[in-house]
Amino acid sequence: MTVKAHSRIVDEVDCRHPTRSIFRLLGRHKRGVAFAVFFFALKETPVWLLPVITGAVIDIVVSGGPASSLLLWTLIAFVALAQNFPNHLLYTRFFMRAVRQTGADLRNALASRLQSLSIGFHTRASSSIVQTKVVRDVENVEVMLQQVTHPLLSAVMVMVGALVMTAINVPAFLPVYALTIPIAVMLRAVLAKRSRERNEKFRREVEHFSARVGEMATLMPITRAHGLESTAVDRVAQGAEGVRTAGYSLDLLNGRFASLSWVSLQLLGVGCLVLAAWISISGWLPITAGQVVLLSSYFALLTGAVTGLLMLLPIVARGTESVRSIAEVLQEPDIEFNEGKSPVDAVAGGIALESVGFQFPDDDVPAITGIDLEITPGETIAFVGSSGSGKSTMLNLVLGFLRPTSGRIMLDGVDMESLDLRSFRRFVSVVPQESVLFEGSIRENIAYGLGDVSDERVLAALRDANALEIIEAQPDGWNTVVGERGARLSGGQRQRIAIARALVRDPRVLLLDEATSALDPASEAKVRDALGHLMQGRTTLVVAHRLSTIRSADRIVVLEKGRIVEVGPHDELIARNGRYAELHRVQTG
Structure with missing residues (x-):
């Protein structure tokens, strides 16, 4: 139909x-x-x-x-x-x-x-x-x-x-x-x-x-x-x-x-x-x-x-x-309105938030307020802060799952409110904290929604995601069925398959929502290395609790109560001895 x-x-x-x-x-x-x-x-x-x-x-x-x-x-x-x-x-x-x-x-x-x-x-x-x-x-x-x-x-x-x-x-x-x-x-x-x-x-x-x-x-x-x-x-x-x-x-x-x-x-x-x-x-x-x-x-x-x-x-x-x-x-009226809006045919990756605010309908206090942030194509931006500071809300706003209640978000100089966000998301990949796989083969999960994808392209994605060893350990290789929600794979394995799924799409914008927080140290090291390949040359927005995973970010944005309180690279923020340095001391003991 x-x-x-x-x-x-x-x-x-x-x-x-x-x-x-x-x-x-x-x-x-x-x-x-x-x-x-x-x-x-x-x-x-x-x-x-x-x-x-x-x-x-x-x-x-x-x-x-x-x-x-x-x-x-x-x-x-x-x-x-x-x-x-x-x-x-x-x-x-x-x-x-x-x-x-x-x-x-x-x-x-x-x-x-x-x-x-x-x-x-x-x-x-x-x-x-x-x-x-x-x-x-x-x-x-x-x-x-x-x-x-x-x-x-x-x-x-x-x-x-x-x-x-x-x-x-x-x-x-x-x-x-x-x-x-x-x-x-x-x-x-x-x-x-x-x-x-x-x-x-x-x-x-x-x-x-x-x-x-x-x-x-x-x-x-x-x-x-x-x-x-x-x-x-x-x-x-x-x-x-x-x-x-x-x-x-x-x-x-x-x-x-x-x-x-x-x-x-x-x-x-x-x-x-x-x-x-x-x-x-x-x-x-x-x-x-x-x-x-x-x-x-x-x-x-x-x-x-x-x-x-x-x-x-x-x-x-x-x-x-x-x-x-x-x-x-x-007849549910709460739909995402995209009909009649301009399709997105190409994405460079420049994103600008201009006085952006957002408040959930049932909340008395805004989730974020007065956010001004300009992200250049290919830049890696990490969002840190205490729970409820607005980190995930920022990712959902950029992805278009939420629309600003004030201000605007620009994509390559165009107001996202005027764009068909479904077409924009074809240039986006998301790696969440716990990746969900459907009950199919590993290859089907990687190539999900892409139609006829060459074996070479899938192999390259698996290699860059440090996931070839997962395939080699399976009885049927990448034709192995992963079970419902990927139950036959470990958390680290599921995450690397999810990274391969993101790599095979060659996205221009990458969103990582605490992608390593649920992993053991050995799995985290492999996933972090895979993420390094994934982030190269792409505009990347990262939400992380473990500050050790975002040291290499171009800029770190510190949020508190829905507002930006600090912005800068890791070493600069440590030297300022502000809120980021306080969070870093708590985590490093």
């Missing part, structure tokens, strides 16, 4: 009108849905035709013949039943193709939207809840379409067939059929509001539970190391209890509704049979025995169809609630 197609789906899904949203989504496949409805109408012919055949056969029996008429009605019944098989297959092919494509469209649109939402959104949102929306909620929509459409179309076909055939045979009986409509509407009205409330509560509880399970999986090493297994189990159990309670409450509501619907409509069906029989016996209308069976059969079909539809309302409620859940992401 293209970005334009994704944006159309965003426009079509509205949390305020979930049912309308579903019709809009299916409307994207009008041709297939139209063919499906056509073949469904053909295959459902026996449903409304068999009561006519049954009534005719009974009248033939009552009147004593002729036997040849039985043969004709038998042939009609055989043809009507036999055509069901091929037409059902055609209906399934066209409709389920549309349903599955709708599910794929929604998942792709969600993935695209998630990529355009700001880092602030992803910081607030639980990854487990996002995963639930992409997997479970889209599946609920597919299940709803799959399970509801067949009974809905069948009920429509039965209703049309029953009304037409009754109008032909016993038109005076048509008003009786109309009784099903107010009963169905009344039952639907009774369920609607409470069903929505309980489905929404159930969905929220499932999302909360998913977040708890994701949290448990992430904290597993900490939990086991501190003997907190029972605490973790209790936290998950609380979430499971919430799901159980909300689900049970929803089940009770659906059970009461299902029983009430069935009893009401079955009583109406019995009443219709008795009324048709009484009219025939009393002679009030000229109704034959076969027509009594016909009317009773049609009314049974009608009440059965309406009952079936009412029984499906819980599935519809769950599906529409899932549409609302999906719409929460597709």
Whole structure:
């Protein structure tokens, strides 16, 4: 799907009108849905035709013949039943193709939207809840379409067939059929509001539970190391209890509704049979025995169809609630606006911060204030300071994950606010404190997103990242699968693979966020040497707690409470005996 197609789906899904949203989504496949409805109408012919055949056969029996008429009605019944098989297959092919494509469209649109939402959104949102929306909620929509459409179309076909055939045979009986409509509407009205409330509560509880399970999986090493297994189990159990309670409450509501619907409509069906029989016996209308069976059969079909539809309302409620859940992401306003802005075709690496300030929406105090800093192409700048001084905020501002609330940031003399930052980031590589690898081979992780990369280019990156020894130690070389999040590699190995991934992109701007702070001394030495190769000739911004790793930086920027308090090379700052010298003395003892 293209970005334009994704944006159309965003426009079509509205949390305020979930049912309308579903019709809009299916409307994207009008041709297939139209063919499906056509073949469904053909295959459902026996449903409304068999009561006519049954009534005719009974009248033939009552009147004593002729036997040849039985043969004709038998042939009609055989043809009507036999055509069901091929037409059902055609209906399934066209409709389920549309349903599955709708599910794929929604998942792709969600993935695209998630990529355009700001880092602030992803910081607030639980990854487990996002995963639930992409997997479970889209599946609920597919299940709803799959399970509801067949009974809905069948009920429509039965209703049309029953009304037409009754109008032909016993038109005076048509008003009786109309009784099903107010009963169905009344039952639907009774369920609607409470069903929505309980489905929404159930969905929220499932999302909360998913977040708890994701949290448990992430904290597993900490939990086991501190003997907190029972605490973790209790936290998950609380979430499971919430799901159980909300689900049970929803089940009770659906059970009461299902029983009430069935009893009401079955009583109406019995009443219709008795009324048709009484009219025939009393002679009030000229109704034959076969027509009594016909009317009773049609009314049974009608009440059965309406009952079936009412029984499906819980599935519809769950599906529409899932549409609302999906719409929460597709309509989330906190997106990174890049559309229509100038693309970046080349980057020299000059960055200037002019009176830059930033304040998080929920904070009373700005994260940084009045930052003025000019970085020349190829220069290495290190940011140091105590926790909360604004170091990581500076990197996120340069990367464009955060936008200044005051001042501006210039890239090669152009205000970054006017640039498509997605195109800028093609010239940027980031090596975080803990590099994340996906479950694939080492080579796939290095060449991620680059398409067809030559072996020579990958080997050069591995060599400069001091990572060739990692490849040589693996049973399948660079085709070795690293496991989920790179679990089969050590921290130092993962970091060097991440550096190779940065090198193979040949970035113009490099961001290092405490890239060696989580490593042992031996691994740190290898990673630091690899970073030396990576930083050559590139504009590099470094955040570091270990001051020993930034001695060679061209300039060191010391931050305190979101402000720059010192700037200069290592030796000059030591000689000043200011805040940097104080931090250095604390670390060196």
